[in-house]
Amino acid sequence: MxxxxxxxxxxxxxxxxxxxxxxxxxxxxxxxxxxxxxxxxxxxxxxxxxxxxxxDGRKPGKQPPSEAIEQWLKDKGIASRLEKEISITSLAYLIARKIGREGWKRQGTxxxxxxxxxxxxxxxxxxxxxxxxxxxxxxxxxxxxxxxx
Known part of the structure; x- marks a missing residue:
């Protein structure tokens, strides 16, 4: 080097x-x-x-892996609050699909x-x-x- x-x-x-x-x-x-x-x-x-x-965010285009979002939902504690309304797998897929279509931009700094x-x-x-x-x-x-x- x-x-x-x-x-x-x-x-x-x-x-x-x-x-x-x-x-x-x-x-x-x-x-x-x-x-x-x-x-x-x-x-x-x-x-x-x-x-x-x-x-900082993600541009629209390719859908991120649902598994990563599913893990994020669990890590954030969101999964346990929503289990009665929708399965975590379904929610993660819906979020991934929306990010793939529209992108995602972090709010704030x-x-x-x-x-x-x-x-x-x-x-x-x-x-x-x-x-x-x-x-x-x-x-x-x-x-x-x-x-x-």
Whole structure:
């Protein structure tokens, strides 16, 4: 892994921690699966921060899995209150179908956009630029020292 990838991995880990902190601060944790499954993947040439889904919402299109919604209903305590009126499986399917058709947007603070701001991205760019400039300067100075006229 290059020095740049290591620096980016460090910054992405910091972003991940900031996202989890904000996630808990705005109290949207239900099962905790989102926070616990955030992952930073670093390779030789790139670094990626990814999670199982966006806590900020979902665009219309493909229907999410009913099983995930069924688990969410149980984790949230909604399932036990509705069992006499509708089965949990049926309710989860109906919710998944509606999300697939219309999408879903979280009300309140958009988590990712509140942490991954243009200012935060600029901070990362500044750190990387400074580090790259230092490396470049050191390389040039070494070159001049070894090829002195």
């Amino acid at each position: 290059s020095k740049l990838s290591k620096l980016l991995a460090f910054e992405f880990e910091a972003l991940k921690n900031e996202l989890v902190t904000k996630y808990d601060e705005i109290n949207i944790r239900v099962s905790g699966n989102w926070a616990e499954n955030l992952e930073v993947e670093a390779s030789k040439d790139s670094v990626t921060l990814w999670g199982p889904y966006s806590p 958009p988590l990712v956009r509140s942490v991954v701001t243009p200012e935060r991205i600029q901070q990362i760019i500044d750190k990387i630029s400074e580090d790259q400039l230092n490396d470049f300067t050191a390389t040039i100075l070494t070159y001049f020292k070894t090829t002195a006229l």
